[in-house]
Amino acid sequence: MPTPPIAQFRPALAFPLGVVLCLLLAAGGAVAQPAILPAPVEAAFSAGSFVVTTETPIVVPPGDAEAARVGQLLDELIGPAVDGAPAVDAGGAVGAIVLDRRPDRTDLGAEGYELEVTDRGVTITAPEAAGLFYGAQTLRHLMPPHVEFTAALPRPLPVPLGRVVDRPRFAWRGAMLDVARHFFSVDDVKRFVDLMALYKLNRLHLHLSDDQGWRVEIPGRPALTDVGGRTEVGDGQGGYYTVADYAEIVRYAAERFVVVVPEIDVPGHTNAALASLPELTCDGVAPAPYTGIRVGFSAVCVEKEETYAFLDDVVGALARATPGPYLHLGGDEVKTLSAEQYAAFMARAQQIVAAHGKRFVGWDEVAEVPLQPGAVVQVWRPQAPAVAASVAEAVAGGAAVVLSPSDRIYLDMKPDSAAVLGLTWAGLNGVRDSYDWDPAALLPGVPEASVLGIEAPLWSETLGTLSDVTLMAFPRLAAVAELAWSPQAVRSWPGVRRRLAAQAPRWTALGVTFDRSAEVPWER
């Protein structure tokens, strides 16, 4: 219980930085080869480090609230690690971490950045705040993993000298969390967003309704959550997000440059809605709540006007609550309607989404019906020739696609046969399976220009806790993040294997369970 020598890590303000640097380098030993995940477009490092200490200010442009918030998040990360929050200010730049917003750097794109580390400090340059944020995430990967502990004894944080120029390959870099089969709390979702942001993912698709539960409050429709919000797979109590909860998720995600894509699955996967609102069934009789894991048995009554009034209420409420441009209406696995009924329903559903000012997203079943301009098709069955053909046709007609091949990146598929959690109906999705494919070559009729991006769905039939979620998500979601961010030319299986291996101590520091897959040579 005696005093550790914290003082030695606290150079006096007037101490010359170079001397501090030398002292700390001598104490800190060699800098590890940086393992930035996802791999950046361009990166070069040289010997030596700049050492971040409690005296290192984070400098943001005056009057730039967005950049200041990025600085604040960086400060919250670094502060505890070096004992004391580095001041976020607009002061001198020597020995500082400078967030430099340059609207004229259009060469970097809306999300790109340049990161430079010299012996005089760190500079992150970007035209938009998103780029500053991604540069800060890269800086985080350049720091030792112990930066992620909140209460470890303060110590200096060496950052290797070098330069990174980086921008994403795809605009949509997503993960889907199924909060319907099992409910996850607002705090759980926030922790998941934190982990997405660490890997520069920017779309959180929330699967908010299914046969087993309805997870979001819709003003004027309390039965949906009073009834449908109280069940989940198995014997659990379910749960739902109030309007305020949902707003908090959206706000928290936006602060980390993650756009929430809400999904209400219709016309199938609707037993929880039908159990809540019997007027949505053709015979007006509410079915019993369902807590198993079968699919395809439920559908709203597409002949009744009540169904469209319901859909208008739901879409309207979500559109108002969601700043992002997308609204996902599912459309998958409808086994109790005719093709004509399905097409007629989807036509009206698309009109409702458009009327509320949002861009329609649906699973690849929707490629079989006429799509409005700007529609997004989420492809989960590219291996089926009929699906590939209908998706190619939709793309020819102007639709964009998000790639979620179930036999590659459905993260609820077991990674190997020894896994306990997860399902196997699309096969085993190992780490390499998830990573080692080219999105531009997945579907013959779908060129890269039509690929909006990549999204890894995580269905939760077998996942009851956030720890279960992260055990299935990692390492694969980090590999998928590289697939979505990094150009094909800088990606490689040996490279990502090394970068994934380096995440182990970071995940441990973050308290994140992950699968110690035999495919990755884990660091301890």
Added chain:
Amino acid sequence: MPTPPIAQFRPALAFPLGVVLCLLLAAGGAVAQPAILPAPVEAAFSAGSFVVTTETPIVVPPGDAEAARVGQLLDELIGPAVDGAPAVDAGGAVGAIVLDRRPDRTDLGAEGYELEVTDRGVTITAPEAAGLFYGAQTLRHLMPPHVEFTAALPRPLPVPLGRVVDRPRFAWRGAMLDVARHFFSVDDVKRFVDLMALYKLNRLHLHLSDDQGWRVEIPGRPALTDVGGRTEVGDGQGGYYTVADYAEIVRYAAERFVVVVPEIDVPGHTNAALASLPELTCDGVAPAPYTGIRVGFSAVCVEKEETYAFLDDVVGALARATPGPYLHLGGDEVKTLSAEQYAAFMARAQQIVAAHGKRFVGWDEVAEVPLQPGAVVQVWRPQAPAVAASVAEAVAGGAAVVLSPSDRIYLDMKPDSAAVLGLTWAGLNGVRDSYDWDPAALLPGVPEASVLGIEAPLWSETLGTLSDVTLMAFPRLAAVAELAWSPQAVRSWPGVRRRLAAQAPRWTALGVTFDRSAEVPWER
């Protein structure tokens, strides 16, 4: 998203158990060699298994509320794993898990049990409910680790055929959690109790006050928590347990046969109290709150009657709120009082504890002053000859000891030099260091009969989250649990290494971070 074949795991009620057994064994493959931790006194296993399914009832003696609660906890564990809560009832015993309370089995002691697994079912026999609970924990260790997942697809749980007869070596098998340096929520403490119970630990020592914080509401003394409850090491907000929170911790722990031992540290380690109640200082001036990690600088004013009125209020409130017999008053590291002042204070402190009907516990500094009959000395510095001598003298005078050697089982000491969390002032405490010593041989003048037990303290200067806590606690706390439970003759380093290795998938299923120490050949 299609349906998995759950049905095959649900034999019809009328199906003969033997046939079910054969089918399930054929499906389940070989049974792993059991790794019961702590190692039982006596155990023998043979080929074959009894398979627990959703149809396996848990049978408890009629009218025995304590046994029923043990059955309920077992049911909560097994139910999700086999899809459906096995009924807790008093019905037929064939093919069942029977909790058989036998007051006449005094040979097993207050905490012992006998566990028998045959092809006709599982029987746990014990004279007391605690023994039934520990037998249930052993049954848990005999089941595959996937039993710990709450939402994995249901599957049978094979239990190897055999017999265990078991009882603990020591009555006090403890862990101390320092909630003062960093505060941990009620939920965090409950999760820690869950993990203690899994390894048959039965004393949770809560270090409730220190220089950096005061963590428990004392009726009539709101300043203690209004001021002292709002700081912790570093920049955190601290926190405290309300009277209701503390009661919930005590209740939850008791249900798992864990006795809470509350500690208020006096006369030193009191800056948070002094900052809250200036009348406790000699000059009546409140010191500033302290959030560093030095020790030894604070003390209540031992000359003022206000100090004893304060102590009486605090001890009275905790005595009323704590069903367990112990009250810990610290007494350690007092560097600002004379030996006479310290002795006089401790004499009155012991009287106050006795007046409120509790048994006094103190750190080994208290062995230097006259102790009341029944006092318990918690030995943290056995390596110091002067301490060893004063403890031996106290023992000769009738005191009991709890062994917490800082150079062995202080779990806040780093396990190796690569560890980020933790301190090193008592050295590096590796897994083997923690385990490989004999409590009966630690102190020459302290025979086994005077050793009440073993306790591993976990100070939280560098621990900010429950994940940090478990990363430092495991695997070492599980090794210490064996040290405290198992007879010296059945313990061995190679044996416990294998048993620890087998905990990895269980901890992963529980979402518990742990140190993948190079000393243990971890299972994945």
